[in-house]
Amino acid sequence: MKELETVRDWVQSSKQTVILTGAGMSTESGIPDFRSSSGWWKNIDPHTVAHITALENNYDLFHEFYSMRLSTLDSCEPHDGHFILADWEKRGLVHTIATQNVDGFHAKAGNQIIAELHGSIQNFRCHQCESQATREAFLNKEKCLNCGGKLRPNVVLFGESLPENSWMKALNAIREAELVIVIGTSLEVYPVNQLPTMTKGKTVFINKDITSNANGFDLVIEGKAKEILTNINLLLTH
Numbered sequence: 601m602k603e604l605e606t607v608r609d610w611v612q613s614s615k616q617t618v619i620l621t622g623a624g625m626s627t628e629s630g631i632p633d634f635r636s637s638s639g640w641w642k643n644i645d646p647h648t649v650a651h652i653t654a655l656e657n658n659y660d661l662f663h664e665f666y667s668m669r670l671s672t673l674d675s676c677e678p679h680d681g682h683f684i685l686a687d688w689e690k691r692g693l694v695h696t697i698a699t700q701n702v703d704g705f706h707a708k709a710g711n712q713i714i715a716e717l718h719g720s721i722q723n724f725r726c727h728q729c730e731s732q733a734t735r736e737a738f739l740n741k742e743k744c745l746n747c748g749g750k751l752r753p754n755v756v757l758f759g760e761s762l763p764e765n766s767w768m769k770a771l772n773a774i775r776e777a778e779l780v781i782v783i784g785t786s787l788e789v790y791p792v793n794q795l796p797t798m799t800k801g802k803t804v805f806i807n808k809d810i811t812s813n814a815n816g817f818d819l820v821i822e823g824k825a826k827e828i829l830t831n832i833n834l835l836l837t838h
């Protein structure tokens with residue numbers, strides 16, 4: 601409880617707070633993460649389905665994987681933790697959400713200032729000419745109407761670089777932050793895992809599994825995102 605009171609105090613006093621989230625922020629919405637025991641990469645080699653080479657050389661497998669992720673998403677909704685972060689933005693307690701998640705749940709819950717560092721699975725484009733495409737066209741494995749190219753979701757694949765504007769939005773916010781709270785990520789993936797080291801502010805790590813990647817944080821809280829955010833919010837409200 602003392603740790604939660606400390607986070608409450610830091611959130612209340614910080615002039616600029618940035619929240620950095622990963623797949624662990626959405627597991628309580630029913631979306632698997634990647635590297636924990638029930639994650640996507642337990643039974644699938646990510647480089648065979650989520651790498652740029654999979655899109656180019658093994659489109660059927662690539663298409664099957666992202667179609668499956670889309671159908672998983674259809675039955676899922678943001679949870680209380682997402683809505684608490686949206687409420688904190690409204691109350692001026694959160695400046696920016698930087699997320700590795702492609703599910704769009706922070707926006708769906710109501711956050712306005714969001715950097716989608718690994719893109720979004722909610723919209724689609726032609727891999728060759730970049731023309732926008734519809735979800736139906738992608739799911740039906742149609743070719744690009746403009747150039748006949750392959751359709752893909754706007755997610756950042758292994759081997760691709762991050763969208764420059766999202767990266768700079770997150771980096772600038774973190775550089776100016778007095779507090780960075782990292783929630784639900786293994787911090788295994790470069791370059792996002794470097795972001796927490798780029799702030800002069802205080803850093804908090806909230807995660808179900810604590811590994812050596814938590815070293816260096818000012819405060820480490822082991823546990824589940826929804827429960828911890830709910831308890832911090834209760835302390836903030838009183």
Ligand code: NAD
Nearest residue numbers: 646650718755756757758759760761762789790791792793
């Ligand atoms: P990778 O393992 O291929 O490494 C990407 C590049 O970053 C390589 O040149 C590597 O040498 C370098 N690198 C890796 N870790 C580093 C570190 N700690 N410090 C400095 N340099 C480091 O990475 P990847 O997982 O294939 O991802 C490549 C790109 O795809 C990255 O921009 C990543 O954000 C993006 N991406 C990756 C994933 C993923 O799951 N890995 C998902 C979405 C987007």
Ligand code: APR
Nearest residue numbers: 622623624627633634635700784785786807808809824825
């Ligand atoms: N509450 C808190 N932490 C959780 C919860 C939860 N309810 N559920 C899972 N976690 C933790 C797990 O213990 C794990 O450490 O969240 C972390 C999720 O880590 P990953 O599965 O590696 O997901 P992430 O860090 O977002 O992966 C980064 O890798 O494959 C790519 O594109 C993918 O953006 C993703 C990137």
